[in-house]
Amino acid sequence: MRVPPSLFPDHHSEEKTAVYIPATMSRSEATSTSAFGGIPETVIKPWKPPPRKTYLFKRANLVDTAQGSIISNVNVKIAGGVIKLVENNDPRIAGLAHLRGEDDLGQVTEVDLDGKFLCPGLIDCHVHVSAVPGELSLSSAVTISDLAVSLLRQPFVCSQMLSRGFTTVRDTGGATLALKEALEEGVFPGPRLFICNRALSQTGGHGDLRGAHDHGDQGGGGGCCGGSASQLAVVCDGVPECIRAAREQLRTGADFIKIMVGGGVGSPTDRLTNTQFTAAEVRAICDVTESYGTYVTAHAYTPKAIRHAVDNGVKGIEHGNLIDEATARYMAERGIWLTPTLVTYDAMASDDYAGFLPPENQRKNEEVLHQGLKSLTIAEKAGVNMCYGSDLLGPLTREQSKEFGIRSVILKNKQVLQSATVNAAKMLGQESFLGQLKPGYAADMLILDVNPFNEVAVLDEPERHVLAVIKDGRVYVSRWRKLPVDATQREEVIE
Template sequence: MNTRFSELLFSLVLALSIPIAALAHTGNKEKPTSPPNEDSSVLFKNANVFDGESDSLQSDVDVLVQGNLIKKIGKGLTADNAQVIDAGGRVLMPGLIDVHWHTTYAYTPASVLMNNQGDILEVAIRSMTGAKATLMRGFTTVRDPGGNSFAIKKLIDSGEYPGHRILPSGPFMSQTSGHADFRSNLEIPANPVDGLTYWEKNMMVLVSDGVPDVRRRTREILRYGATQIKITTGGGVSSLYDPLDVSEYSLAEIKAVVEEAENFNTYVLAHVMTDKGIRRSIEAGVKSIEHGYFASDDTLKLMKKKGIWLSPQPFEMDDNSWDDPESAKKWRKVVAAVNNVYTNAARIGVKIAFGTDLLLDAEATKKQNALLVRLGKWFTPFEVLKIATSGNAELLEMSGPRHPYKEGPLGVIREGAYADLLLVDGNPLRELDLIANPDDNFLVIMKDGKIYKNTLK
């Protein structure tokens, strides 16, 4: 076993395998151990810039990166000792953001997690490796809506290992028979003496019932370092005990979670399918609806009025396959509802976010860029790119002081913003399909001022 891999394994054992109570003392206090070199600089020359906000390009400009931030944007810029990259008229744009990316579920096979045949070390190693692959597709930031990605985040932020930024939600939480309940029927009725299941102990999921219990669990998740809280309030495909028509958690339980999150100056996102579950979630104070495929027009209008975000996924039938016949049946219903929810949400003017929710299959994660391009069925290329950059960044800002990346804004090319940048061979404002092939079309990938890919050398 080589030294570097041994260091990684030791770090993951330390951060993911020890009991929750012990790790919680340091969970939200970790600081990067190797901050960006403030003296390093990169100068992009002759770029056409999509800034993440404007529907037209800034033509033939230079962008100076100093340390991990964008220092200056203009024409004819110079900088002593800077690494110069001649963009040659290509498009420089912000790094992409995925607000529904399960860092520790995406690259882990279903047999490991769903069938309880693996352990947290296998999950962690697969996830750490996968984080680099995600970055190399141009996704420089993700909001993780469920799972234990805290150690992965720490190692990436420290600069020790390549990967995307992470805003972690910690374990997603549901009621008994909800979307986070993966126990077998042999474990029901549950015996309080038995304590937490293996995946609960390792902060991958949590089953919690009743107002006092959901309050306590929410506080534990926040203590661990979550930047927002994820609960499930109605229906699921991968889960076996919650049909798509059910609503989960009482109004009082959801309100209790929201209150605890707001006490920490952050917010709650909810996995929910049913119209009833969406409305109950909104009434309780949830700010981001994940999936929401069966939302009625009246509910979408309510979401627009209250400024609630909607994060569906543009799934097609071949994006997932399910061994369980009930999950396969539910999947077909979800896919059939995709066009309707996007069409109606766009017409009504709901705030749309982009997240992929690709799960349990490393090969499937390669569709991440293709799913973004699919939004072109309902939006213009500019609208798609804005959603995946400055739009998603706006959603992430709801984490308030819990947001871990506060030196500058994300998702934009602006002086003082984070230097998360992609140099694209072509103009994605005209040819959105360019985004679907990052291997060939993303010539430079920079995150936090560091170049991870440069084929122009």
């Protein structure tokens, strides 16, 4: 047997640079360990999930989110984290090797769906993973003095999102690169994550959480880029600070940039009618993101704030509750994305969360709550592309799925589901990988016991209707006896 050269550092033969492959390790497995000097990756990163299985889901009703229709009686094969095959379940070809038995990816596990619905994994385009449950009020949820409290609770928030069927989320302030990497590596269960790091706010803007009598730096002072920082946002003023703040978010892993261009419900010192950042500041931030090949999305409610953002280079609008018809047409003509978040206002007004908002914030919440459904009608009529968003903080995060039922009051079931699948995927620049069930796409899918095109509001209750959640080809959640969870390594039975 060849001796591992690492055991003899003074050995000078040509074999010193060879990769030692244990007898129990395949060549492909060894290739994946080369970055660790021949040590198996599972030793360096023991949380790595077990190898993916190859699945053949037979006799499924496939939810075609692009066309808004059901394709009946199909077989879907997944392997290596992607969809390999989608075809009609024809009994005449059921015995072919590409459908069952051994193939080049190992044993195929067959699952007979018997008419159950196979749906793409859901995408929530407006979350705040770091604003965790465990605190009673808005201020305590977003201004936790010890960030370790939030960090230690974030795995719970991520696992709950995945259990509801959200296999991808876009965090619009607070989530970090470390969290994104932990999810990618399988340290704990959770959705795919797109981040902006911290959102950008002017002094006194929606991201500045200091009260009017607080003259200190936000979050205790000392934020990056010359401004002050909190858990969700960094405050920056003037073009140089805005440029540095944008670059800092991108340097530390941001996929996009989020800015506050108007007043908000949760901020203590601004009005909903405010516009925030100067045109030069917004343009400077957008120039930075364009140079990085990405985009800016903006928190905005009013027509004035929306136009201020779009005129200066912003590509997406969050919320938009006070939009008017002319501004909706203006957005549609320019291909601007809108991500409404109606469930958050509904939850904050509910008696279930009494005391979450202080009185001054409750008044602002009432104003945007009553305009929310109207904004959907206006945006839909104008042809604005809409994505699914929830924007829930602290204990309200449990309401994430309720946005489906709220939107279905105004929009067609197909439109609501598309906002959380194909539309969201396109906005994220992932339209060739997420949001549909087609060969080459991610094996992110849900098994449902009902047709979501008939009643999309059933997704409000994932604990009743989402039988299984598959992400990246692994079964992370199962409420169905026929399909066990395989995303974690089972313990060996001792007795």
